[in-house]
Amino acid sequence: MATTKTLEDLFYETLKDIYYAERQIVKALPKMARGAQDEKLKQAFLTHKEETEGQIDRLKQVFEIIGKRAQGKTCDAIEGILSEGEEILEEFKGTPALDAGLLAAAQAVEHYEISRYGTLRAWAKQLGLKEAAALLEETLAEESKTDETLTSLATNAVNSAAKKAA
Numbered sequence: 001m002a003t004t005k006t007l008e009d010l011f012y013e014t015l016k017d018i019y020y021a022e023r024q025i026v027k028a029l030p031k032m033a034r035g036a037q038d039e040k041l042k043q044a045f046l047t048h049k050e051e052t053e054g055q056i057d058r059l060k061q062v063f064e065i066i067g068k069r070a071q072g073k074t075c076d077a078i079e080g081i082l083s084e085g086e087e088i089l090e091e092f093k094g095t096p097a098l099d100a101g102l103l104a105a106a107q108a109v110e111h112y113e114i115s116r117y118g119t120l121r122a123w124a125k126q127l128g129l130k131e132a133a134a135l136l137e138e139t140l141a142e143e144s145k146t147d148e149t150l151t152s153l154a155t156n157a158v159n160s161a162a163k164k165a166a
Contacts, residue, residue: 011123012068018116019059020072025109026052028082032106035089038099041153045106048146055142058135062124065132081108096163103154110147117143 026049033045063070085105092098117140124133 007123007127008066011120011127012066013073014116014120014123015059015062015066015068016071016073017075018113018120019056019063019070021075021078021113021116022052022056022059023072024075024078024082025113026056028085031089032085032102035093036099036102038153038157040157041099041103044146044149044153048106051142051146055139058139062120062129062132062135065129065135077112078109081105081112084108100154103150107147107150107154110143110150113143114140114147 029045029049029052033042033049036042036045060070082105085102085108088098088101088105092101117136121133121136121140124130124136
């Protein structure tokens with residue numbers, strides 16, 4: 001007889017997914033910073049790396065709250081998004097369009113994270129996990145702020161620089 005899966009199970013599985021994703025992102029951000037040509041974009045990547053380390057710590061706290069060991073589960077979505085970022089680094093290296101491509105890849109990551117954290121926060125509230133919901137809300141706010149920073153960089157500098165001839 002198949003066991004019934006609950007919202008708790010779904011919460012735990014999704015938590016493992018984003019934990020894996022964050023650990024991959026923290027490794028990818030220094031590569032993106034090294035590849036970026038615009039100084040503000042480089043700094044945005046490095047700042048977000050530090051934030052991501054804090055987000056991983058918050059996720060560990062959420063695992064503790066639900067009485068589970070912090071562990072990741074391979075997230076195909078983040079693997080694909082980060083792989084696209086690697087392709088951009090290789091294919092556009094040294095070109096005016098590189099930063100625009102890196103920025104777009106970074107925003108794809110942010111949008112994935114915003115989606116996951118929003119869902120996890122809603123489920124934590126539904127499950128009565130107030131402390132977990134607050135931790136997830138804190139990370140969701142950081143991810144949204146990073147997305148706004150990237151949008152601002154794109155519209156104020158990076159996209160117009162990408163139009164210029166090499």
